[in-house]
Amino acid sequence: MNADDLLLISVGGAAATIARRVAENASAPLRALILDTDDATLQAITPAVGVSTTVFGAKRLAGRGTGGDRNLGASALRDDASQIQAQIGAPRLAVLLVCCGGGTSGAAPLLLEMLRALGVATLVFATTPFAFEGDDRHRCAKIILPTLAAQADAITTVPLDLLAGGDAALPQAEAFARVADRLGAGLGLLWSLIAHAGFLPLDAERFRRFLTHDVAGGRPFCFAEAVCAGERRADDALARLLAAPRFRPDGVDCLANAAQIVVGVLAGPDLRLCELGVLMTGLRAHCVALQEAYLGTANEASREGTLAVVVLAFGQALAEGGGRVEEGVHEARGGGRSRKGAKAKAAARANPLGAARNRFNDVEPTLHGDQNLDTPTYLRRGIRLAR
Ligand SMILES: Nc1nc2c(ncn2[C@@H]2O[C@H](COP(=O)(O)OP(=O)(O)OP(=O)(O)O)[C@@H](O)[C@H]2O)c(=O)[nH]1
Ligand SMILES: [Mg+2]
Numbered sequence: 582m583n584a585d586d587l588l589l590i591s592v593g594g595a596a597a598t599i600a601r602r603v604a605e606n607a608s609a610p611l612r613a614l615i616l617d618t619d620d621a622t623l624q625a626i627t628p629a630v631g632v633s634t635t636v637f638g639a640k641r642l643a644g645r646g647t648g649g650d651r652n653l654g655a656s657a658l659r660d661d662a663s664q665i666q667a668q669i670g671a672p673r674l675a676v677l678l679v680c681c682g683g684g685t686s687g688a689a690p691l692l693l694e695m696l697r698a699l700g701v702a703t704l705v706f707a708t709t710p711f712a713f714e715g716d717d718r719h720r721c722a723k724i725i726l727p728t729l730a731a732q733a734d735a736i737t738t739v740p741l742d743l744l745a746g747g748d749a750a751l752p753q754a755e756a757f758a759r760v761a762d763r764l765g766a767g768l769g770l771l772w773s774l775i776a777h778a779g780f781l782p783l784d785a786e787r788f789r790r791f792l793t794h795d796v797a798g799g800r801p802f803c804f805a806e807a808v809c810a811g812e813r814r815a816d817d818a819l820a821r822l823l824a825a826p827r828f829r830p831d832g833v834d835c836l837a838n839a840a841q842i843v844v845g846v847l848a849g850p851d852l853r854l855c856e857l858g859v860l861m862t863g864l865r866a867h868c869v870a871l872q873e874a875y876l877g878t879a880n881e882a883s884r885e886g887t888l889a890v891v892v893l894a895f896g897q898a899l900a901e902g903g904g905r906v907e908e909g910v911h912e913a914r915g916g917g918r919s920r921k922g923a924k925a926k927a928a929a930r931a932n933p934l935g936a937a938r939n940r941f942n943d944v945e946p947t948l949h950g951d952q953n954l955d956t957p958t959y960l961r962r963g964i965r966l967a968r
Pocket of ligand 2: 619622646647683685
């Protein structure tokens with residue numbers, strides 16, 4: 582795999598901090614593009630090899646951020662679209678990190694649209710605001726999320742409350758730091774897995790094929806990771822994954838409901854076949870709606886003695902009668918994709934620019950029926966361009 586095949590992009594201030602953590606956690610070289618409208622945030626990011634920071638929309642916002650206005654975030658990206666496109670280059674797979682709630686996140690749907698037009702497959706990690714945050718931030722997240730889903734190949738939405746561990750007594754700064762650490766660790770592992778493929782590689786090209794075999798895209802997924810050591814490390818990692826709160830965002834076990842799982846195992850040369858057996862057998866037994874399982878391994882000498890496992894669970898299969906496997910209820914049910922997700926996607930496709938009226942600045946949109954004809958046909962119809 583070429584190191585340029587994989588690119589991490591973050592949009593906004595909080596996402597910049599997390600992207601920096603990913604760079605610290607990834608054992609493989611990381612090419613990352615940290616984008617924000619706020620100059621001060623980017624000044625605070627410590628430089629790292631392969632990680633570049635860019636302020637966009639400076640002409641409009643003078644490097645001061647959007648003040649929470651998502652339309653300004655989108656306009657700022659349009660202003661500097663060609664420069665950002667040049668910085669993106671030609672990766673095969675991009676991981677986009679966005680913390681919904683702020684105005685700069687308004688740029689993310691357009692960025693995804695740009696990546697899609699470039700033929701880049703996209704995996705989106707989007708956080709939603711803490712419950713204590715203001716209504717404006719929650720509203721902003723609600724509007725942006727469906728537009729992100731409409732443009733992404735796959736998307737996970739992680740509530741910050743869940744990432745922080747639901748500990749309300751935690752000081753705010755510590756809760757933010759914990760979120761950044763947890764997301765940074767998980768993404769760092771995923772990065773190492775894709776960029777540092779081992780005996781069973783899951784490199785950018787394989788991952789891309791997996792993501793794009795579904796033409797429509799926008800597949801929801803959940804993810805969690807576990808790092809264990811000791812004689813029973815495979816059993817321990819399996820138990821931790823099966824119990825991971827991140828697989829139960831609304832009391833529904835996303836892992837048990839998954840139609841596909843991607844399992845990444847990162848270990849040293851001491852990784853034993855029976856450990857892979859323990860993990861895969863245990864996961865298959867738990868995932869009662871499973872249609873396909875993918876396994877990738879990364880071998881790194883520095884991981885000797887530890888076993889790191891990251892699992893991505895895609896698509897929540899519908900249970901018979903339209904229900905889903907609730908926590909604790911564990912029996913085989915039918916396959917298929919979430920109808921709720923499909924509905925949200927369809928609604929978002931109708932207006933991929935979200936609240937923005939037009940993809941061009943200062944021009945009235947060309948409306949025909951309920952469609953905005955300024956939106957390219959392939960976007961309106963959800964057609965993937967093969968590049
Ligand atoms: N983990 C973490 N999350 C944060 C932090 N600050 C804000 N957030 C979350 O990220 C969301 C977006 O906030 P920012 O990233 O500051 O906003 P922005 O995208 O830069 O947009 P504007 O500043 O409004 O232009 C917030 O609503 C919070 O949910 C932080 O320091 N750490
Ligand atoms: Mg900001």
